[in-house]
Amino acid sequence: MGVQGINNRFLTPDEIAKEALRRLKNNLVLARLVYRGYEKEFKIRKIGDTIQIKKPFKVKSTEGRTLGKQPMVDETTSIKIDRQRNIGLEATSMDYTLAIEDFGERYLNSAIQELASQVDLSIAEALRKGGFYGSNAPGSAVNINAFLTARASQNKVAVPNDKLRRAIINSDDAANISKDIINKFNEDFVKKGITEGYMGKVAGYDLFETQSAMPHEVGDYAGTPVVNGSPQNGDVLQTSGWAANAELKEGDVFTIDGVYSVNPVTRKSTGQLMRFVVTEDVTADGSGNMDIPISPAINDGSVTVQDSEGNSVSAGAYQNISNPVPDGAGITVIGDANKIYNMNYLFHRDAVALVMCELELPRGAVVKARARDPQTGLTIMLVEDYDITEQKEITRLDIVWGVKAIYPELIHKMYSEEVNN
Secondary structure: OOOHHHOOOOOOOOHHHHHHHHHHHHOOOOOOOOOOOOHHHHHOOOOOEEEEEEEOOOOOOOOOOHHHOOOOOOOOEEEEEEEEEEEEEEEEHHHOOOOOHHHHHHHHHHHHHHHHHHHHHHHHHHHHOOOOOEEEEOOOOHHHHHHHHHHHHHHOOOOOOOEEEEEEHHHHHHHHHHHHHHHHHHHHHOHHHHHEEEEEEEOOOEEOOOOOOOHHHHOOOOOOEEEEOOOOOOEEEEEEEEOOOOOOOOOEEEEEEEEEEEOOOOOOOOEEEEEEEEEEEEEOOOOEEEEEEEEEEOOOOOOOOEEEOOOOOOOOOOOEOOOOOOOOOOOEEEOOOOOOOEEEEEEEHHHEEEEEOOOOOOOOEEEHHHHHHOOOOOOOEEEEEEEEEOOEEEEEEEEEEEEEEEOOHHHHEEEEEOOOO
């Protein structure tokens, strides 16, 4: 286990694992754009496959002499390490005498591209399913003005403008507007040669082209849906008026007539209808009633929670709509039923968290290795076995990770043109 290639010595597992990790790092696009800080929690605390995350505490001032008590109740969410992908490579013993560069080109390239694409796809899915704010009418082409409109919309809901805003765009839209981007907004185009998929800056966003920005298919809905009951707060909206067995899909977005989003700092209306995303597939009953699981949970300012001592206190600091949801208010789904639309996503880095963790090396495996990149937190495991019948070396590469839209309010969906089936 020493010199490679020209000396006809076998590649070591460590060498292969490190080369696989290097190629994984180079092939990832979206993984570079999201928050990675929670990996330390898993490594240090050894807490299993799930971590609870406390969100920033919010308060709301009270006018006048009367004290308004603030709830000492933390908002929490969690990330679970629930994804695993592996690649199995079969190669002859002679193949392992190749130089690492040749072995990588022949065997690792396509394998690592597949693993990287799965990680990036999971991030794109978190954006598609988690985001609720958005702009650009479904079926409309994306242009530079669409980015300017989206930026204004994100400003209204206090998305941090701290040079950590990113945007991913599908290949069709990238082709349509790339010339305008280069001519008008590209401040550091030379970076494209360094960063995979980078297209430059547009309206304050670092823009990346990616095949992972998959289209969204709207559910098979019909009818004249309305809110059924008032007041309504929480993460389930009661509705009626749908056609029997109408369907909404996870990731569908809708608005409620007369219900507007608010700036989370001033709690004043933005003048834009609040958007809600459907968090799991749901079907109306035979009478057209549908209880829709949604994000964000509705908070009209009247919501109360219990503190650690069991006292009921106001959660008005987390208000996200301008006024109580009216009974009978009309519901409008974004996009036509059963249509498929290209999608693009504008988001702050902290909107989505990605956590990659080390797999424990199997005790029974004789040949095994693990590589980790301290800069990015990326890690990959390698295990080898030998098929004596076919005289082949079998190399297994594994990665495990979790991804979650931690702050979906920092995501902005930009709808685009319809995709023809």
